[in-house]
Amino acid sequence: MIKQQITEKLDLIVKQYAKDKGLDSAFIENFSFTVEVPPKNIEADFAVNAAMLLAKQLKTNPRNVAAELINIIFKDMPDFAAKAEIAGAGFINLHLKNEVLYEELNRILIEKEKYGSKTANNKDKVMVEFVSANPTGPLHIGHGRGAAIGDSLARVLKHLGYNVTKEYYLNDVGNQMLVLAESVKVRFMQLKGENILFLEDGYKGEYIVDIAKRLIAEGKNINDINFKEEAVKDILATIKSDLKDFAVEFDNWFSEGKIAFNKDKDGKTEVDKACEFLKDKSDAYEQDGALWLASTKYGDDKDRVLKRTDGRYTYLASDVAYHKNKFERGFTKLVNLWGADHHGYVARISACIQMLGFSKEALKVILYQLVSLVRGGQPVAMSTRSGEFITLKEVVDEVGKDACRFSFLLRAPDSQLDFDLELAKKQTSENPVFYVQYVNARCNSIFRESKNRNDLTDSPDFALLNTKEERDLMKKLSAFCDTLAVCEKTMSPHHFTAYLMELADMYHKFYEKCRVLSDDPALTSSRLKLIEAVTVIIKNGLNLLGVSAPEKM
């Protein structure tokens, strides 16, 4: 929170300064500068680049501007600035008063798991739609990456006060469902002793056989079985259970069948109505016996088919109706997580958002690169149909939910990555996630030990926390809010893994230099409060990533 406070105060100072210097108001209105944590070698808490940016407009030396600003800062921000100096090309380097850090420490201890949360965003109803894998087989490791990113992003947005709904769109319509039903049926017949060959392009996984086995065990007659329903039922149960083990739970499961098959009193489906809506406003048109979406009007490469010549709708038609449905449910901001192999789809769905009367910005598509699986240097095939895939469950069982989620969130979504299974297994005990979790375990160990003392106070003097290690640690704690802000701006939760590792680093350094339980009761009490704040932040941060924070390891 410290950085935000300082940025707000400086913003007023700098804008007033620019006004006094006679810069025109349009420029001042749009002017923005940054407050940042300087590199390690610089002895300062924050660096401000406003002087360098203003100097050009004022046609003067940035260092002169910096000097003038510093005078104002001392005058107007006496509670914050202990020192301010000009550095480099014209940076203003700020040194904070320790009292600012103590105040923030106190805030963490009071607000606990609510620290960093906001209420201002609650008007925005956000939908995060992710995973949305076809219910034709268990989730594989690539889905896991989307699940980790989507779920964590939702947690971050929730913490920032947005009204967030996590939704899974179930593609239970289309050719692949017919193939699925047929695959189970053939397995069923084979198990009954019939000598027939399996489908060339059927789903070959063992789970298909398991579904057939269940149906046989239930003594069902082949003519009474709805193979599609039975298959989806079992597969969905598996998907839900695998996701739960991965700490992912959805608020809503939305079936494509609902908008494709359910009819209103006029006998129309939502897909029918969506297409009519587009046709009425000339965003869809008939040609060559098919219905086309005029997506080129909004920047797509070519127009796309909504309804085939044989009268069947395409997947896109369902998707138009689905997004229309999202808006009708009151969502103002849509976030879709797609595997990067769907990037060609972004332009047409963006076009349809605009045709529905919403701005391009109402939809944010996050593309994550697919995970290439490697085992002992050999690429592993990832086709569901070949039956030769690595499931999310397998990996979670092997390396653990926490390590798996943390690893996926270590990287930006658009970075490609090879996931070597042998390596992942080998590194289990050396994974960075343990480095972070160990902080919490160490703190709790100290808490347990401190229970034996009766000379401690619960309202200690924070002013005793004045070593470099303690100061660095407190600064890092307050940067929790900055990390939230970055995640919000970039719509990616991966900055939190880096932040937590840095915080852990600060803690372990502090631990080496500053003994918590000493024969000085006052200092001991203060440091206990400090590490209590550390556990608050570590737990908050890990929770945003969906990773646990055990008290013992």
Added chain:
RNA sequence: GCGCCCAUAGCUCAAUUGGAUAGAGCGUUUGACUACGAAUCAAAAGGUUAGAGGUUCAACUCCUCUUGGGCGCGCCA
């Protein structure tokens, strides 16, 4: 052929969206447990940010081109 994404230490990846001497983990080398957990700490080595231009006070970051990789270009989903 057209389009999107990527290229950073031996390996896997960051870099607060344009800031100061590009950082972590793993691996390598060397030290530190008779006081709170050594799953830790301290130190060393490791880089022309794929290459070439450009934009500016400042470029890993933005623009152009080249090279190399991933993906997409269906009346499939």
